[in-house]
Amino acid sequence: MSMNGSTATLLISCPDQQGLVAKFANFIYDNGGNIIHADQHTDFEAGLFLTRIEWQLNGFKLSRDMMASSFASVAKPLQAVWEIHFSDTIPRLALFVTKQDHCLLDLLWRWQAKEIRADIPLIISNHEKLKAIAKQFDIDFYHFNLTKENKNRQEARQLELLREHRINLVILAKYMQILTPEFINHFPHIINIHHSFLPAFAGAKPYHRAHERGVKIIGATAHYVTADLDEGPIIEQDVVRVSHRDTIPDLIRKGKDLERVVLARAVRLHLQHRVLVYGNRTVVFA
Amino acid sequence: MSMNGSTATLLISCPDQQGLVAKFANFIYDNGGNIIHADQHTDFEAGLFLTRIEWQLNGFKLSRDMMASSFASVAKPLQAVWEIHFSDTIPRLALFVTKQDHCLLDLLWRWQAKEIRADIPLIISNHEKLKAIAKQFDIDFYHFNLTKENKNRQEARQLELLREHRINLVILAKYMQILTPEFINHFPHIINIHHSFLPAFAGAKPYHRAHERGVKIIGATAHYVTADLDEGPIIEQDVVRVSHRDTIPDLIRKGKDLERVVLARAVRLHLQHRVLVYGNRTVVFA
C-alpha cells in the first residue's frame, strides 16, 4: 500500500440506520478498492449519517463511468444523497475581487506553490485595480462596472463566463459586492471570506464596529454563500488577540493576516472534498 | 530597589496635552517615590490620555491621608479624573451564584491559593444548591427567593448586605438573574461572565445558538455590568475550537473551562487596578 496514485472520494448523507459503514465499505472492498481515509458523523438529533470515504483507484475493478451507476444501486434503498470525486480531476476556479489584494495574492501564491491544485482561468472584478496581478499570473481579467441598474445584466454575463470556462467554484476573495439571489441560485458553489468572527459583526465595517465595541479578540470567517448575507454555512474561522492599543488600521492589518489564512484553509478543505453541508451547518472531515 | 513592600497605584484619565507624563512622574519623584510600573494610552480620536502609575510607598514622604489632597492639586488644572489605591488594602468581594459551581469553585480555589488577594465575606444566591460550598469555605451564604413581585425588595436587601459587609466588588459567577438598573445604579462595581464570545450570542442559551449556527470556535467574555444586558465594557475574552463532533453538552463543558479562566483573569486584572473604563470600552494595563 502506498499513498500514490489517483483516488476516488464519496461524500454521502443519508438517514441513520444499521449497517451503513459496512455497506459502503463493502462496495469499495468488493470492487477491489483500498480505503485510505474514512470518516463519519452521526447527528442523532437529525437522525442523519454523514460520511467521507476515499480509496485508491489503482486496482479498482469498476471504470469511472460504471462507478456512479453501480453505487447508485447501493445508495438508492438507503435514500442516500451523494457525490463522487476523482483526485485527478483538476477543479476550475474563478476569483472575484474588488480592490484589496491580500487574499488574491495569497491564493495565487498557494496555487503557484501547488498548495492549491486547480486551474484558475479567470479573475472577475468590479474595479480595474488588480488587473496587473492577473496579468502577472497570466490569468484572464474581466472588469465589470456595476451599478444598481446594470447589476442583473452584468451578473448574467458573469454567469455566462463561469459556464464558458466550466468553473466549479467561485471564491469571493474580498469581493465588496452582494451577489443577487438569482446569481447564487444559478451558481451555488461560492466561498466567501468575511472579516469578522461571525455571527458577531455581520454586515458592513466589522473592524470599525469591533473597535467601537472594545472586543479583545477579532476573527475571520470563511463560509458558503447563500441568499442570506453572512448567514451561510461556516467552513472555517480563526481569531487573533487585540488590545486597546490597536487602532482601526491595526485591526484591519491583523485581520488581513487572518482572512488570508482562513480563506485558504476553507478553499483547500473544499477542494479536497472534506466539507459536507447539511442544514445551515458543515461537517468538516479534516 | 526590590519588589517588596506596599505600593500605591494611580489610575488617571484626562484630556490629552503636553507634559502629562512628566507632571505625574514628578509628583511621585518629588515626594520620594519609586515608580515600579507606569503604562499609558492615548486615544487620539477622543483626545484622551489614560495612565496607570504604581510606586513603592516605602520612603514616600506623603502620608496616605495627604496623598489625595496633594495629588488633587496636580489633577485639577488638568481636568483629570482619578483614583488612588493601596496594595495593602484588602478588597472585599461578594459572589453571586445560582446553581452552577464551576466559576464559584474556581474563584474560591484561587482565593485559597492566594492568586486572588481579597476578603470574601458572603455568597448570595437565588438557589440553595451551592450552600454547602459556602460552608466548606466558611463563608456566609444568603439565599434570596426571587419572584417578579419581590425582586425590587429582595435587591434592596442585597444592597443592604453589600453595604453592611463593606463590599467593593460584586462578581456574578454564573448568576442567572438580570439585575435591575436600580441595583446597578446603587452598586456599579460588578463583573459578569457571559458564556459567549460577545457580541456574538448575547442573551440566553448562547451554546445552543452557537451549535445551531455551526460556528467553529466558541468563547467567553468577562465584562462590567451596565444597564444594557451583555453590553457593558469588555475586560477579557478567550476562545476554544469546536467541531461538528461537539454536541451541545460538549460546548457547555468546553465553555465552562473558558468561563473559569476568563472570569478569573478579569477579576485579577480589576483587583490589581489594571482596568480603566472609558466610554463603553476598557484599557487593560496588563
Add this chain to the structure above:
Amino acid sequence: MSMNGSTATLLISCPDQQGLVAKFANFIYDNGGNIIHADQHTDFEAGLFLTRIEWQLNGFKLSRDMMASSFASVAKPLQAVWEIHFSDTIPRLALFVTKQDHCLLDLLWRWQAKEIRADIPLIISNHEKLKAIAKQFDIDFYHFNLTKENKNRQEARQLELLREHRINLVILAKYMQILTPEFINHFPHIINIHHSFLPAFAGAKPYHRAHERGVKIIGATAHYVTADLDEGPIIEQDVVRVSHRDTIPDLIRKGKDLERVVLARAVRLHLQHRVLVYGNRTVVFA
C-alpha cells in the same frame, strides 16, 4: 437510533491491507450492532492501519463473553493487535500527588461534575499535605515517605495497593517523584502532566528555564509515562502567551491553568478509549 445505552469500543492496530474497514464493519453489522463512531488512520510509512469503532450493544447478538473470542477469529489472520472496552465498565483511577493541589482539585471537581466517569478509590502521596482534600472527597489517602533507600520497597507496596484496588489508570497529578522502570513495567497505564511544551524544557524547573530563555509562549504536556523521563507518547498539549512582564511566579500561575486543562483533556480522551499508542506516538481519535 438514539445515543442512549451502553456501547462497545474496539481499538485495533494491524498491518495495512485491503478490506480492513469492510471486515471490521461487517463483524459489527453481521452481529446486529449499530456503529455510532468509526475513525481510522493509515500510517503509510509504517504500513500500519489503526482504527477505533464504537457501536451500541442494544440488540447486539453476541454476549460480552463471546465478543472477544468471536472477534479474535477476525483479528488473527490480519495480525491485528486489539482491545475491547464497554462504556458501562467504570474505570478505577489512582491519583498520585505531592504538594500542589491544582491538578488534584481540578480532577476531583470534574469527577464530581461527572465530566470524568470513574471510581477513584485512592490517592497516593509522598507528602501529607493534601490529605485533607482526600478526606473531603471521601477518598483513601496513603502517605509514602520516600528515600533513596526505601524507594523500591515503597513502590512495591504502592503496586500492591493498585492491585488490591483493581486500578486501571494511574494519574500523576503533579507527583514530583520519578517512578522506577520496574514500577512502570509492572503498571504501564500511567498519565503524567509535564509543566512545559515538550520537548522544550524536559526535566526539572521548566518555568525557570523558560523565563531564562525568554520564550514568548509557554505550554504544558500530558503524556503516557515510559522509562525515559518526559519522553513518553504525547496525548495532549496546549500553550499560553507570556511576555517580559511575566515573572517566574507569573509563569507558574499561568502554567497551572494550562496543566489543569491539558491533564483533564488527556484523562478524558484516555477514558473514552480515544487514544492509540504506536511507536512513541499517539493517534487521538477525538
Add this chain to the structure above:
Amino acid sequence: MSMNGSTATLLISCPDQQGLVAKFANFIYDNGGNIIHADQHTDFEAGLFLTRIEWQLNGFKLSRDMMASSFASVAKPLQAVWEIHFSDTIPRLALFVTKQDHCLLDLLWRWQAKEIRADIPLIISNHEKLKAIAKQFDIDFYHFNLTKENKNRQEARQLELLREHRINLVILAKYMQILTPEFINHFPHIINIHHSFLPAFAGAKPYHRAHERGVKIIGATAHYVTADLDEGPIIEQDVVRVSHRDTIPDLIRKGKDLERVVLARAVRLHLQHRVLVYGNRTVVFA
C-alpha cells in the same frame, strides 16, 4: 494633539533607581515635546530599568543634531545605554534567502502594502532560484555560490555590499546557511526565522523531528542572530495545532503560514523600535 507628523523614539536601559521616569519625561517636556507612547519595564532581579519613549517632533525645541548630545548629559550620570530613532528615517533592509519563497514574498507584499516602511535595495542568496522575484519587485539580486572553502571570502563580499548599500537590518528569510561568528560580529543586526517553537527542535529538520516526536502543536520563532545557533534573543513566537493526520509535508505547509506571520511581526516590531535586548532576552514594548 494629533497622531500625525514625525516622532523620535528613545530606547533606554539603565540601573534601576528613583526618579528615572520623571527625569526622562522632563527631558521631553522641558524641550516642548509631546509624548505619545511611553512604556517601561523593571527587571528587579537584574536591577535594570528599560524604557521606550516616543514623542512628536513637531514643536520640539532641540534640533536632531542637538538631541543626542543633550540627552547624553541626562543619560551619563544614570549610566544609561540608549539609542534614538526618528520615524521619518527610512530603514534599509537586505533580505537573505535560499530557495523557499514564502517568507520573501510575504515580506515584499507587506512592503508594497506599506505595512513595512523600509527601503529594500538588495536580496542576497546562495541560489539562483528566487532571482525572478527580485526582478519583479525591481530589487538587486546577488547570488553567492558558497562552499566550505570560499565562505569567509564570500561573506566578506556580502559585508561589503551591506556597507555600500548602508543596510540597517539583515533579515534571514529562510536562508539555509549558518553565518560565521565573524559575519555576525561585523553586522550584528540580523533577524532570523526558525521553523520550530524554540528551544524545541533547534537545529536542522525541525518538522521531521516534531513528526517523529508526535507533538500536538508546532511553532515558529523569530529571533536575533547570535554566534550560538538558534540561541539568540527571541522576538516573537506562534504556534498551530497538528494531529496524527498531519504528514511531514502537512507540518511544513502549516509551518510556512506560521513562519510568514511570525517573521513579519518581528520585523515590524524591530522597525518600530519596540524591541530592547538585554542579556539573551528581549523586552517587546508592543
